[in-house]
Amino acid sequence: MPPISAPTLRQRRLGAELRKLRQKAGLSSTEAASGLGVNQARISMIEAGRYPVGADRVRAMARSYACQDSALMDALAAMTGRRVRGWWEEYRDFLPPELLDIAELEHHAGELRVALAIHIPALLQTADHTRALLREAVPPFRPYEAEHWLTHRIKRQVVLHRERPVRYTAILHEAALHMQYGGPETARAQLAHLVELSEHDHISIRVIPFTRASYPGNGQSIDYISGSVPELDTVQLDTHHGCAFLDAEAHLAKYRTVLGRMETGSLGLAESRDLIRRIAHSI
Known part of the structure; x- marks a missing residue:
């Protein structure tokens, strides 16, 4: 071969x-x-x-x-056999390889856990929210480049809406809910979208409020992708220079602990949903 x-x-x-x-x-x-x-x-x-x-x-x-x-x-x-040509392969000539890797990881994941401080997770973003973020890219995207990034991000969200959706947990700092990317109307629509998604059984959205005395993880964006066995889990971290993928046993243990502490320090599901609603009404 x-x-x-x-x-x-x-x-x-x-x-x-x-x-x-x-x-x-x-x-x-x-x-x-x-x-x-x-x-x-x-x-x-x-x-x-x-x-x-x-x-x-x-x-x-x-x-x-x-x-x-x-x-x-x-x-x-x-994990063997013929290479699966997922939908992400159509972007191979247009987007950085790590974005295709993320989509492939999410497609095969047993569970997804994410934590962010000032952003809404990609899989929970509305199209208008994503467009607002892409307008701030440095260097700026050309219109067709922004469209590739947008459609790729929206297509990634299928893992939450397919026949057998992935179990998804998002831990957000309250700061992320106050950021008005795209302006008040876009922000309100984004928060309403979070409330709607949080009512699905397989989607858990938890908020760490400003009143908490600590924030484990120091504001770092964390994606924890569970494999079919723990040894095949992956941590994906965002950096200014692209994505980093970690799979060493020590790294996996560290970020499981960090996410566990974040979840312990967050509000319950119903309390988190109520807080999101209150912030939306205040915008």
Whole structure:
């Protein structure tokens, strides 16, 4: 099979997890290749996500690496097969690759948890709210570029409205609810949209009010994407220079703790909904 020229984040993650298993077993890539009856270059290509690998091969590799976690083996095997051309692939020539990676992660997620301080989460934004944010981009977008970003963001929201929607929890600081991006009318419509979404059973929106004495996470935007098993979870952080994806065990544990503290310090679901309504009425 020819190598994959542009592996997706999912393909790269499969390779990275196989590398972790090999390293945990104390094997070099040369030793692993010898045990599997392939050359060392093949192992390196698989671990880089650049060589197609089937479910049987993944299971054989995991067994060779003394992996005894059957749930993890099943999850890794499920990540193999033909590359799924999701709707996000149509944007490959127009948007940064990490935005396609985010859409792919959300599509396969078991659960999504996000925390923001002064912004509304992307999956909860109205189109007008998103347009207002895009107008502030530096450097500014050309009209057609802004349209690509807008439609991509709106299409990402399908994970909340499909037949089997993903479980979604958003933890917002009250400051985000007072920001009037796009002006008062757009802000009121955005808050009304949050109230409407919060009434769905699979969507939880919780607010950390100004009256709380602390704010865990120091205002950092956090997206926690749960995989089919905890080892395949991913943290996505926004930076001024793009997106950062973290999957090391220590990072995952850290951000699970941070999100847990945020949730503990937030209002209940009904209280949060009432606060959103009050702020909307005050605009």
